[in-house]
Amino acid sequence: MAIDFKHEQSAHCENGVASNLLHFYGIKLSEPMIFGIGSGLFFSHMPFVKVNNIPVTSFRPLPGVIFRRAARRLGFSVKRKKFRSPDKGMAALDGLLQKDIPVGMLVGVYHLSYFPAPYRFHFNAHNLVVFGKENGNYKISDPVMDDYASLTEAELKKVRFAKGLFAPKGHMYWADKIPTNPDFKKAIIKGIHHTAKDMLGIPVPMFGVKGIRFMAKKVRNYPTKLGKRKASQFLGQIVRAQEEIGTGGAGFRFMYAAFLQEAAEILELDWLNDTAEEMTQIGDLWRSFAVATARIVKDRSQVEDAYNQAADILLVIADREEQVYKDLKKIKK
Amino acid sequence: MKKQEVPQDDANMLEGKFTEPCYAVDEEGKYIKVGSVGWEPKNVIMQQAWDAVHERVEEIREQVEANELSPIAYYMEKQLMDLSVLSGYTGFFRWTVKRHLKMKNFIKLNDKKLEKYADAFEISIETLKKKELL
Numbered sequence: 438m439a440i441d442f443k444h445e446q447s448a449h450c451e452n453g454v455a456s457n458l459l460h461f462y463g464i465k466l467s468e469p470m471i472f473g474i475g476s477g478l479f480f481s482h483m484p485f486v487k488v489n490n491i492p493v494t495s496f497r498p499l500p501g502v503i504f505r506r507a508a509r510r511l512g513f514s515v516k517r518k519k520f521r522s523p524d525k526g527m528a529a530l531d532g533l534l535q536k537d538i539p540v541g542m543l544v545g546v547y548h549l550s551y552f553p554a555p556y557r558f559h560f561n562a563h564n565l566v567v568f569g570k571e572n573g574n575y576k577i578s579d580p581v582m583d584d585y586a587s588l589t590e591a592e593l594k595k596v597r598f599a600k601g602l603f604a605p606k607g608h609m610y611w612a613d614k615i616p617t618n619p620d621f622k623k624a625i626i627k628g629i630h631h632t633a634k635d636m637l638g639i640p641v642p643m644f645g646v647k648g649i650r651f652m653a654k655k656v657r658n659y660p661t662k663l664g665k666r667k668a669s670q671f672l673g674q675i676v677r678a679q680e681e682i683g684t685g686g687a688g689f690r691f692m693y694a695a696f697l698q699e700a701a702e703i704l705e706l707d708w709l710n711d712t713a714e715e716m717t718q719i720g721d722l723w724r725s726f727a728v729a730t731a732r733i734v735k736d737r738s739q740v741e742d743a744y745n746q747a748a749d750i751l752l753v754i755a756d757r758e759e760q761v762y763k764d765l766k767k768i769k770k
Numbered sequence: 771m772k773k774q775e776v777p778q779d780d781a782n783m784l785e786g787k788f789t790e791p792c793y794a795v796d797e798e799g800k801y802i803k804v805g806s807v808g809w810e811p812k813n814v815i816m817q818q819a820w821d822a823v824h825e826r827v828e829e830i831r832e833q834v835e836a837n838e839l840s841p842i843a844y845y846m847e848k849q850l851m852d853l854s855v856l857s858g859y860t861g862f863f864r865w866t867v868k869r870h871l872k873m874k875n876f877i878k879l880n881d882k883k884l885e886k887y888a889d890a891f892e893i894s895i896e897t898l899k900k901k902e903l904l
Contacts, residue, residue: 448791448803469793469801547850553785555816558850583788583805600858601851673818680812691771691793695801717795721771724811731811734818 440537442568444578444585448688452477453580454541454564455504461539462615464511473696474624475507476631478689481644482652482675488602491671494652494678496689498635500543500562500603504610506631510624512616519606523598526607527590530567533611539568539578542609545599551579551586556681561603567593625700626768632693633766636758646759653751660741669734672747676730679723687727690720704768712764719757726750771795773802777809783816784808823850831903840876841901842867845891859890 442461447453447468455471472478477497484492497503508515520526533540545561546552569576575593577586588596597607636645643651652675659668679687694716701709729747773794784790789805796802827847833839846856846867853864860867862883869875870887881895888895897904 446788446791448793551787553783553787555783555785555820559852559855581788581790601855604858670818670822673815676811676815677819680809680815687771688792691801695793698801713801714799717771724771727809727811727815731814735814 440534440539440568442539442566442576442578445580446583447580448692449477450564450580451500451503452692454566454578455507457566457578457580458539458541458612459511459513462612464616464619466511466621467695467699469692469695470625470699471507472503472689472692473632473700474510474628475503475505476628476635477503478632478693479635479644480646480648482648482655483643484655491674492655494675496679504541504564506628507624508612510627511619511621512614513612514614515610516613517608517610519608521606523594523607526597526609527594530609531570533609534567534570538611539566540609540611541566542597542607543605544593544596545601545605546596547599548592548595549579550588550592551582559599559601561599561601561605621703625703629700629765629768633762636762637766646755646762649751649755649758653748653755656751657745657748660744668744672730672744673734676727680727687720687723690716690723694720706768708764712761715757715761719754719761722750722754722757726754773804776804776806778807779810779813780807781810781813781817783813823847834873834901834903837873840871840873841898841903842876842887843871844903845887845893845898846871849891851890856887856890860886862886 440461443457445453445457445460447456449468449472452468452471452475455475456466456468459466459471466474479498480496482492482494486493505515518529520529530540541564543561544563544565545559546563547557547559549557549563565580566578567575568578573590574587575590577588579586597605599605639645639647642648656672656675659671662668663671694713697709697713697716701707701713726747729743729750733743733747771792771794773796776792776794784807789807791803792806793801794804827844830839830844830847834841834844846852851859853867857864857867862870870879884895884898888898893904
């Protein structure tokens with residue numbers, strides 16, 4: 438059995454799954470549209486929360502949030518289920534597939550056999566869609582792949598019940614009530630407002646535009662406070678969070694700009710195209726920050742000055758992003 | 771980023787399995803998706819993270835060979851696990867796993883317990899018993 442499920446590759450797994458699932462139900466929205474409506478753009482830098490003794494920087498809200506918001510704003514209802522017993526989890530999946538329902542799920546990346554080795558670590562919030570089962574193999578639409586994939590029953594079970602931080606526990610989700618005519622305009626405006634509010638209004642220095650400035654200050658102090666080796670590891674981790682699969686700093690700015698372009702057309706607001714252009718330039722600045730960082734990591738000479746330069750780029754980014762969100766906030770309800 | 775600026779710096783990080791879609795603007799300033807095989811700064815940063823892993827694995831190998839740490843410590847590090855991940859896969863408490871990382875406790879483990887570790891690492895129990903470091 439297999440459902441006629443159209444797979445389109447995407448830059449980010451959660452948007453991709455949402456976009457592909459919604460498309461299956463007749464609502465064609467691009468990945469950037471899901472990203473914008475679900476308010477996927479975010480920033481936080483938390484020096485007190487550490488993974489492998491390195492502070493956590495994140496360019497996105499918590500896993501699952503983008504899809505949940507997008508679905509709510511478009512009028513979908515989404516059912517979710519987790520399991521204690523792997524066998525029951527697999528049986529429940531088979532039950533849904535028998536009813537021709539494509540199923541989204543959270544999985545661990547480490548044991549995904551089709552993933553390239555350098556990307557396989559114990560990250561447990563990767564999203565994919567299972568849309569069929571043939572001769573004991575499951576048909577998989579993994580949004581990062583350019584084509585369909587497949588997993589054996591044992592392989593799928595293993596990744597669904599991966600262990601560690603955010604263990605997915607067989608977490609699966611599927612669309613339940615499907616809207617006939619969602620109000621895109623309203624959903625887009627809600628999404629934009631939410632992003633502007635998140636990036637400007639959280640009264641804690643670690644989040645949003647303030648968080649970028651906060652991080653700039655920390656980066657400036659890295660070499661004197663941490664020593665060369667640790668400083669370059671801390672800085673490297675920021676760019677890893679920025680550029681690796683499932684996160685995305687610069688990439689997210691470009692995706693958001695793509696969203697603003699589409700939104701300009703739907704809302705018939707020409708000035709959003711200018712905002713998109715500004716966002717593109719901000720994305721390029723994030724990329725310059727990555728270039729500066731890579732230079733430091735590669736060759737650890739003239740350290741202090743280089744860290745200052747990287748921090749300066751962050752401050753320019755913070756100023757320009759602040760203006761963008763202030764403009765976006767003014768969009769009429 | 772313009773579409774012709776989408777980086778194609780291949781360091782085989784993706785092993786030819788797919789290309790990563792990037793959003794970039796075309797000649798008219800409209801956004802399109804362009805596949806990328808890699809980007810130099812990103813390759814450098816990823817290599818840095820992997821170098822740190824390999825360095826730690828080598829340090830632990832030496833400690834296992836000196837009979838301080840157990841092969842469990844080696845395979846845990848090699849497979850990028852931490853105490854909570856390994857505790858999840860084996861069903862042992864974290865503090866139990868922590869005990870088993872020491873060689874003097876490891877050599878007292880029975881087959882049933884070793885089997886759980888071997889399963890978690892997807893290696894044979896003989897490999898563990900012989901303290902082979904693959």
